[in-house]
Amino acid sequence: MTAMTQLKQYLLALILLLVALPARAQEGEGIRFFKGTFEEALKEAKKQGKPLFVDFYATWCGPCKKMEKTIFTQPQVGKLFNEKFVSLQMDAEKPENVETAKKYKVDAFPTLGFIDTEGKAIAINVGFMNADELIEMARTAVGELISFEDLYQQHRKSPNDLTIQQELLTQAPRFLTTQDGMDAEKWVVRVRKLYRSYIAEKMKDNSLINRKDYMIISSLGGDDADETAKIVEYINANLDAWIAAVGEPAAYYVIEKNDDRMEELVKKGDARYKDYLEKIRTDYKKAYDVIKFKQVTPYQKSVDYFGALYAIYKDKDVPRYMDMMGKYLSGLGEDALPGDYGKAAQSLYYAAGGKLKEADHKQAIAWLEKAIPAEPVLMNKINYLVMVGDSYKELKNYAEAKKYYNQAYAESLQMASMEQAQQMIQASVVYKLSTLELLQQ
Template sequence: MNKLKHILLSLLLLLIVQPVSAQQEQGIRFFKGTFEDALKEAQRQNKPLFVDFYATWCVPCKKMEKTVFTQPEVGAYFNERFISLQLDAEKPENVETAKKYKVEAFPTLGIIASDGKAISINAGFVQAAELIEFAKTALGEMKGFEQYWEDHRKSPQDLGIQQELLIQAPRFLTTQDGMDAEKWVVRVRKLYKSYLERKMADGSIINKKDYMIISSLGGNDESETQQMVEYINANLDKWISAVGESAAYYIIEKNDERMLNLVKDGNIKYKEYLEKIRTDYKKAYDVIKLKNTTPYQKSLDYYDALYAIYKDKNVSTYIERMKRYLDTLGEDANGSDYASAAQSLYYAAASKLRPEDHRQAIAWLEKAIPTETVIMSKVNYLVMAGDSYKELKDYAAARKYYNQAYAESLQLASMEQAQQMVQGAITYKLATLDLLEK
């Protein structure tokens, strides 16, 4: 009887454990060890290395880890062909490796040969199908950029070849250095421009692949960008049907950029683009859902406030309008809204700020700092708050914010040059406080 119980118990444990083990085996099996150890294992098995360069604070990194790397088809593909490694790029022992492979954003995904040479590097979140396509291209299972370029030279009018070239161009350009990089950028820009002209002429540009090309390669030329905004807006229903509301947000983003640039130049022409929010671009802006105001009123309050400080250097009017803007937003206001309000105050009128203006800036920053996840931005906000406290002669509070900024900058280990510059500036500010306190 005891033996029977033991057998039944063993079977029950197997039933409990097996699903968990199966789930663990479905996705990518990541190597446990250092980059050097993983590279040696890649050499031993004669496989390339797949590296997920991540940061502990990176939300898209965590999303990929939970929703992409765990998918069965991803695991089946990568486990057979790669030694896979997850590397915290900001750990001191990994900083040089991250620098070598030009890791400047997270996540960054690298396909690296067993001799350590980068085959392909991709920055940013990708879905499972895109990840597999990225790997297949790197392994030569799918055509890569240079192969498509040879095809393009043979058939220069083939739009299908051009489309594949332009889709792969951003990833390819990240692997180029110096004169080679400059040469390829010129070639890609020329091809991109002619491609857009032909595809817009016959309307065949309205599809997901071409939208991806526009999003990744567009924006360098102002008139070209405005032309694309008008084209998408004129065909917005078709674009939304093809790619979703991101097409509307493209119009919003570019129109907002235009208004911001005009306002910073003190150019009243921003009013023309402001008016488009409730006329020409209304359908696009209608995708923004606000509880207490409208997209037009929100933009009116915001850009009118900015114009007051950039054009007229009128700090009082700016603060009055910006407070109204934030109050009207109510629960729709987020940390970046408060940070933007403080930043514009500093950038446009720092030397003209009165004590009460510094106190207002601090109040806005204190709402922005707790929710900020981008380290460089958080450091910037902390330093600005410290600067205002220094102007108010509250040196203890200034020191507290500078020290907190320095502590946050320790997370910038993978960006060594930027980290050194930031820490040098903060150290100087702390030294200045020592002199002021004597």
């Protein structure tokens, strides 16, 4: 065999290998998404006799992008979805998709919908899901796992079976999103009653300390203050076991609920917030120790923040508030988030808006201008822009006020899938702009 013949055979083998590679790669690919409109995808789903899976996303949504890159691309996800569903990705804020998004109550992102061939929602989930959660939801949607309503019938037959109750409560948040009107109210009452009895029963022998039950507490707890307080004490009393089971989120649950309680009290001008403040360095110290700030301790941070709120809500003491809030933000330093600056200005407006001096408005503007560029939540960003506009209006700088109101209106155009909220915001901004015109005449 000549060298030329060997080279030709080698090149032929290489070509055949390259041709074969896409077929092998396809076996391990992620979800193949249908290219077309919602109506076309639903028609294709009906033709194939499969449910429709829809990833309702927004172009600015970080968790949406993360799911697209890290979850939808996983081979085990692709294998199930490509076999069992017609799948569609839909930018819910495009004008042509807004009505469809409204039909399926899409008002946050990502929203993941499983829809039958007649267009009825089988299950809807709001928020990021990992691969296991998405696969479980998909298998339930196609009947490979028992449905919520069938599980509820099992519960009625075996009312003391905690395994059935756990599965019911795990599925409940997704199921409730598919319910309307009286059906929704009926199921909410049932779920709340079951949740309370389930938590109380599992606290008795510490069998509550596991990841699945933590997710149940996180998604269904919090409606009742006394009930939440009991769970906080229970988690805190068993914090080492909880952290071993679910990690630091258990500690953050204690922190979040304690902070919520303090904020509720200071806004009422109730000095008992100091009892909960003291828990940061006593009862809840181990929980708060998971927070690592570069310049300040969690206790000192809370002393400054809640002390500032108390000064303005209880005594309307703006100078003291400004001093303590400045100390709070300075103490946070690099750890300060957009929301920290935004809340500093927001509390100032809410508690003492009519008593603010020129210097107070200028300080509020400075805080908000630090918050706006990095604020990830659209509604918060719009709110901050409007607040800056309001301060400039009070300072009689109408040109700057108009600029910020117009920017707020422009940002609201991204809320096409949240029509009611969008209309309220735009109506408010238009009113503010018309008021400016009158003031300038």
